[in-house]
Amino acid sequence: MKSALICLLCGFYGVLAKDTEQKGKYNVPNLDVKTQQLIVDANQTLLLSCRGRWELTWAYPSGVAKDQVQVEESRCGRTSQHYCSRLTVSNSQVQNTGAYRCRYRHRPLKVSSVYVYVTDSQQPFVEHPDMSPDVLYLMEKQPLVIPCRVTHPNVTTTLVKVSFLPQLHNPSLKPDQMNIIWNSKQGFTIRSPTFYYIGLFFCQTVIGDVTYKSRNYFVHRxxxxxxxVYLNGSGRVQALKGKSLVLNCTATGELNTRVTINWDYPGKVNNDAFIIRRLVKHRTHMEFYSILTIPKLQRTNQGVYTCRVSSGENAKQKEVTVTVYDRPFIRLKPRNESVLEVQAGQKSYRISPKLKAFPAPKVIWLKDGMVAAEQCSRYHMDGNSLVIRDVAEEDAGKYTVLAKIQEYGLYQNLTLTLVVNVSPQIGEKKVSLQDPGSVPRGSRRALHCTSHGVPPPHVQWLWHPCPSKGRPAAPQA
Structure with missing residues (x-):
């Protein structure tokens, strides 16, 4: 019994060990190449085989043409439990240089790769010098890579900057493996590029007595x-139904700036608007215009219009609210009451009724039927309001505001009454102009008091009887 149990445990342990071994062995696809790089002569055939536990797929350099590639797939292993794939690249060329990767079709992160150099003594650079210049971008706080890859790992190169001054030689830069790093699979990497690296560059190498050049690379910052960012309307824009709407978004930027201007607005999905773009270069800056036009407005076009300007990681925006009215109108009414009161001597007073109209009306103020501004220099208009400076009693009266939109034959007026309150004043410095002196007892004498005020003041007389000897007299009414 014990021996049978021991055999059963041994068999179970063997199955676990075998399964663990299989999982570890093909956790990633297995290439038949044992090195990390291969060197193949041009015009030779490249053969690579890959084996794994699941279905396989290949990735290879973009320079490999479709008619060069052949892939053969099969099941392999003692019980055909594995997947095998064979990649054939016929008539290999220098542009086929690069990384060849075998990976699981449904597990793309599980990958094995080998870097293949397709070498040609007459063409040490992967990219031919006759190719058009490649544009590289110099980004702030990022390394700059000039990808002049070579077709053999032992090729040494220098980086050359093109000088456009005929009297100067083209300066060359050699790798120092600190800031300027050379890698045959990547090219030159500048860890901390400065403005010096803006311009035209190429790589070169000398084989025997022959100098070879790579394609040109234009580095642009x-x-x-x-x-x-400006909008020709700010805050709110009003328009009539059936009329056109034109919004101009203007962005200013530094020289060499390139921006993208996009609009968000009601009806965008219906293509209600058409947009014209213009670029104007000035001596110190650039101006970008995006003009949005809706030829015939509808009520569905009202809402918020947003101009979004972006350049690289920078972005700014401006927005405006557009209101569309069905027809022109004037609405005019008192702000509070139709009778207004003010105190004489006040520095200024504003008569400001509630006026809402579209389009903007022409407004005229009258005082007692005559144009107010022509009557007194202390009257002036501020917007639709009438302002009276240094208020005086003569400013009281009837004020009429006339609002008209002549184009559409719309007129409306409103009359307000202004009451100017005047503090009571006594005309004489004393009650009588002359001292009445002594008056015979029992006789009649008239005393006069002249007063003025708005509203009319109430006059009360007080008299002081002659004081008794030794004590003051109290006034009596």
Whole structure:
């Protein structure tokens, strides 16, 4: 019994060990190449085989043409439990240089790779010098890679900057493996590029007595500083149904800045608007215009219009609310009461009724039937309001505001009454102009008091009887 149990445990342990071994062995696909790089002569055939536990797929350099590639797939292993794939690249060329990767079709992160150099003594650079210049971007706080890859790992190169001054030689830069790093699979990497690296560059190498050049690389530093964004309408824009709407979004940026201007607005999905873009270069800055036009407004076009300006990682925006009215109108009424009161001597007083109209009406103020501004220099208009400076009693009266939109034959007026309150004043410095002196007992004498005020003041007389000897007299009414 014990021996049978021991055999059963041994068999179970063997199955576990075998399963663990299989999982570890093909956790990633297995290439038949034991090194990390291969060197193949041009015009030879490249053969790579891959084996794994699941279905396989290949990735290879973009320079490999479709008619060069052949892939053969099969099941392999003692019980055909594995997947095998064979990649054939016929008539290999220098542009086929690069990384060849075998990976699981449904597990793309499980990958094995080998870097293949397709070498040609007459063409040490992967990319031919006759190819058009490649544009590289110098980004702030990022390394710059000039990808002049070579077709053999032992090729040494220098980086050359093109000088456009005929009297100067083209300066060359050698790798120092600190800031300027050379890698045959990547090219030159500049860890901390400065403005010096803006311009035209190429790589070169000398084989025997022959100098070979790579293609040209134009290094450009994109500028993305958006200085300001303007909209021709700010806050709110009003328009009539059936009329056209024109919004102009203007962005200013530094020289060499390139921006993208996009609009968000009601009816965008219906293509209600058409947009015209213009670029104007000034001596110190750039101006970008995006003009949005809706030829025939509908009520569905009202809402918020947003102009979004972006350049690189920078972005700014401006927005405006558009209101669409069915027809022109004037609404005019008192702000509070139709009778207004003010105190004489006040520095200024504003008569400001509630006026809402579209389009903007022409407004005229009258005082007692005559144009107010022509009657007195202390009257002036501020917007739709009438302002009276240094208020005086003569400013009281009837004020009429006339609002008209002559184009549409709309007129409306409103009359307000202004009451100017005047503090009571006594005309004489004393009750009588002359001292009445002594008056015979029992006789009649008239005393006069002249007063003025708005509203009319109430006059009360007080008299002081002659004081008794030794004590003051109290006034009596």
């Amino acid at each position: 994109p500028v993305s500083n958006i200085m300001e």
